[in-house]
Amino acid sequence: MSSLKAVSIALLASLGLAGVHAADSITSDTYFYGQSPYVSAPTATGTGNWADAYVKAAAFVAQLSLDEKNNLTSGFTSTTNGCSGNIQSIPRLGFPGLCLQNAAAGVGATDFVNAYSSGIHVGASWNKDLAYQRAYYMGGEFRTKGVNIALGPVVGPLGRVAEGGRNWEGLANDPYLAGALVQPTVKGLQANGVAATTKHFIGNEQETHRLSQTWTGTDIESTSSNIDDKTIHELYLWPFQDAVKAGTGTIMSSYNRVNNSHMSQNSKALNGLLKTELGFQGFVMSDWYSQQSGVSSAMAGLDMAMPTALDLWGANMTLAIANGSIPLSRLDDMATRIMATWYQLGQDNSSYPEPGVGIPLNLQAAHKAVDARTPLAKPVLLQSAIEGHVLVKNTNAALPLSSPKLLSIFGYSAHSPATSNSDGNGLGTWALGFQSADVNEALSGFIDEAPLAEVSQIAINGTIISGGGSGANAPAYINAPFDALSQRAWEDGSSLMWDFESQDPYVEGASDACLVFVNAFSTEGADRPGLHDDYSDTLINNVADKCANTIVIIHNAGIRLVDQFIDHPNITALIFAHLPGQDSGRALTAILYGDVSPSGKLPYTVPKNESDFGNTLHPAVPEGIYAQFPQSDFTEGVYIDYRSFDKYNITPRYEFGYGLTYTSFSYSSLSITPTSSNTTHTTYPSGAIEEGGAIDLWDILYTVNITITNTGSVEAAEIAQLYISIPNGPVRVLRGFEKASIPVGQSKSVSFDLTRRDLSEWDTTAQQWALQTGSYAVAVGASSRDLRLEGSITI
CATH class of the missing domain: 2.60.40.10 (Immunoglobulins)
Incomplete structure (x- = not known):
């Protein structure tokens, strides 16, 4: 396609018009950049076990006024609860409204809940039964807090871009593994009557320029993921298909564009792939403020806008129906899909809590304590944390530890963060890493004038149990590695020495082993600047130079290179500890001391060099004629991660699926x-x-x-x-x-x-x-x- 044509289509896409007449130009399996053929919206009828829910929903919607139907499709920000999103109640018909709440690893922005292991940790466990149990107890907490719709699990991003900022929220870099684990996750959440929101649909593989002009206030559009038909089916749609098969109540459309059409108004993806080809019976919601048009998004298959600050629906929906731009049947289908999900999950039962009852508007103000935790979840929290650890090196039987008398502990990721989640945003300073502008002030006392590039991807202020952004939540506590190791030292009469701050610490010569804790942080809103950092690698090598039995533990929110130190003769063991949730220390200590054998395996490939990833290492950035409309061409097709390493005969450091016991x-x-x-x-x-x-x-x-x-x-x-x-x-x-x-x-x-x-x-x-x-x-x-x-x- 010519550059002029590509830009012209991009301009049309920004107006919600691209792709309406593109179908005739697609005659073969070619890369169809800028073309997203129009597919009309199917009307759901309630196939399979949705039949009863649709009968009830249709009867309910038949009683609604036009305004009440509109209100079902348009989210709002409550002044009485802290839910991420809300749908208005209809008191005259006994409908209490809906509370939508982050996140995929536990209930966000509230108190008295548990922080479960993150998606990448679940992927590393390769345990379908455990994935169900984790989701089941998590779902119980969402329900107790009055949440109708949990905003997870995540299978997009799939992990195409190695430096992707949200890869840690997803389950694996392989569609089969991600799909096999999302099925029990959806079922576990929904066993408690909480609707699962499988996200982000689709092609959401980078954070760089993921947001549209609406968000950024600039003239740069969101990145277009340009994906051919074969690739989208065999890779990116695959785990969503598993989620739909499992009965997911809702799907969240992503911020990015696909083939230059915004996902919230991409009819080929929403109407064609999701609702027609996959037979999806639930409803499609937008990611927050990702809706870009009124008529186009409704006709493309969007059913619920979260929230509606742009006023694209509401009164404008009424006008569009009156002038025939949107048929009333489309609004009826939107409302019916939403209500059918409510009925399907049994939320019409009087035992279901009031929406948002346990999500305070202001955590700093006095509020009723709704404790959503149950003692029954404790063994699942711990086991899930244990099984996501992956042992990849263990020479000279360094592990398990054999009755050590003295352990020396080094590194910033060994101890609990200095502050808790007191800000109430579900993140807390432990999850902020060095994304803030006051990085130099934050570094003072830790690193003397360290270059930002060396530390911008680590959270030096303490251990991490998840990444940052809307996927994080507020733990009831954090059991850091040092906490658990201190408890073990008390129990067996051993001794610890530690230094969390020095890059070149003093090492006690009598140490039986030296444990070095570092991390690789990642967050929503930014892609990672690299796959390793010199500060942490230097710390590891400095300890190894002085200690003959150096064991490295990395809390990694994504792929982390290790070739800068892995061949050091004194480094005897390496554990990828991923993001274990609040029982991080207990889980790791059980593995270190041999109470349990490690059993996790890598859900991604660890290369020897960044260059091994080729064009899937970095996120795409706008350039040249596409500066205003950034393009990410998925020219590698289905060959990502281990498929690419196999195709090009590249020897990885640790291959996909690898792990020791x-x-x-x-x-x-x-x-x-x-x-x-x-x-x-x-x-x-x-x-x-x-x-x-x-x-x-x-x-x-x-x-x-x-x-x-x-x-x-x-x-x-x-x-x-x-x-x-x-x-x-x-x-x-x-x-x-x-x-x-x-x-x-x-x-x-x-x-x-x-x-x-x-x-x-x-x-x-x-x-x-x-x-x-x-x-x-x-x-x-x-x-x-x-x-x-x-x-x-x-x-």
Whole structure:
């Protein structure tokens, strides 16, 4: 496309007009930058188990006035509660309104709640059952606080941009792993009657220039993620499809544009992909202030605007209906989808708390204490924190610690932050890192005139249990590593020495081990300036130069490079501790002392060099003729993370799916068995469309069985991973995993189900998932590059 044409379409997109007549120009699977073909809004009818909810919703909406329907679709900021968003009540019909509240790791901006492990930590656990339990107890807290709609989980960003500022909120850099974990997360939240909001739909892969002119007050538009049809289906839509299959009540549209059309008014994405192809029965809400138009966003499939400070709907919606710009049936569908979700989750039950009852408007003022916690959540909080730790190096049996007499502890991420979440915004200074303007003042007393570039991605004022922004929440407490290690020292009579501030600390010669704690902070609103920092790497090397048994622990909100120190002969162990939530210290100490074996594995690839990521290292920035309309071209297609490393034969430092335990496992007895569904399958699915798409996409065609034996000396859990090589596709793609705890000397059988979707690729001509004719390589192992068993499937 010519530069002039691209800019012209971008201009139209900014007005909500792009793509209306673009369909005729798309004739093949080419990159269709600037083109987002118009798709009309389908009317939901309540398929599957939504039927009863839709009958109730339709009857309710039939009683509403035009203004009352409008009010259901338009959020407002309350003057009586602190909910992130609100929908007005309709007292005459007994509808109490709705409270929408952050975040994906616990209830935000309130008190008496727990801080759960973050998305990246859940991804590193590779534990579907634990993901459900975490979400279940979290959902109970949202419900007790009077929250109707929890603003999570996150599967977008998927992690395409290595420096992406919000990658820590997502579950994994692989669509299958993210999808397999978002399903139990949605189900766990909604088991308590709280609607899950799966976000951010779609292509929201960077923070740089994510916001439109409406937010920034500049003439620079939000970045356009330019994604081809095949890539959007096989990568970015995949985990959203799993969330829809799980019954997610709502989907949040993202800030960015896709193919130069704002997501809040991108009819191809909202009406076409989500509501038609995936059969989504819930409602679509905008991210806060991301709505860019009135008529266009309504007709494109947006159902709820949060909030409506721009006044694009409301009275303007009434006018648009009166002059025929928006048919009344579209408003009815919007209102019905919202009410159907309310009924579907049982929020019409009189036992459901009043909206916002536990979310004070002002935490500094006297308010009723609504304690949402339950003792039943404690073991889940701890286990979730434990299983997201990933041990990647352990030489000379450095771990677990063997009755140490003296431990020396170094680094800024070992101790609790100096202040709590007293500001009430759900962040607290522990999550602010060095994003503020007064960085030099903040650094005084810690680092002498340190260059900003060296410390702008660390939170030097204490340990981090999550990243920053709307995804963070206020913990009831923080058990930092030093707190838990101090408790252990009290219990076993050992001794600790520590220095949290020095970059080149004194090291006691009698130390049994030196533990160095650093972090890699990240936050909403900014992409990371790099994947490592010189300050922390120097600290690690300085300790290692003086201590023969140096163990490094990194609390990382994303990929963190380690090649600046990992080959130091005195560095015996390395743990990626990720973002464990409030029980961080207890979890780590249990692993260090061998109370439990580590069992996490990497949900991303750790390279040796930044350059290994190619064009997916940095976020796109506006330049040249596109300075006003920044473009991010996803020219790598489906080849991100390990798929790219495999394609270009790049050796990573630690591959996707890698992680160590305190034992060893052997794999044997691979068998591949076709199922009864296999005998009747056709190239394309032909079933009815329900939640998640064509119902026969989920037919199981093959079952793969293996046996795993614990050949070591410690009971531990192994995560067996199944990879498939689809003809003409990537070298391998993850298509199954199971986590099994196995006692010493014993074996367990593990099975994987392969569905039609698992074995298909997106046919851009037929606009269907298609099984390929030929041989599919099947491999099972301990990581994406440690494959122990091999077989094949022929279709």
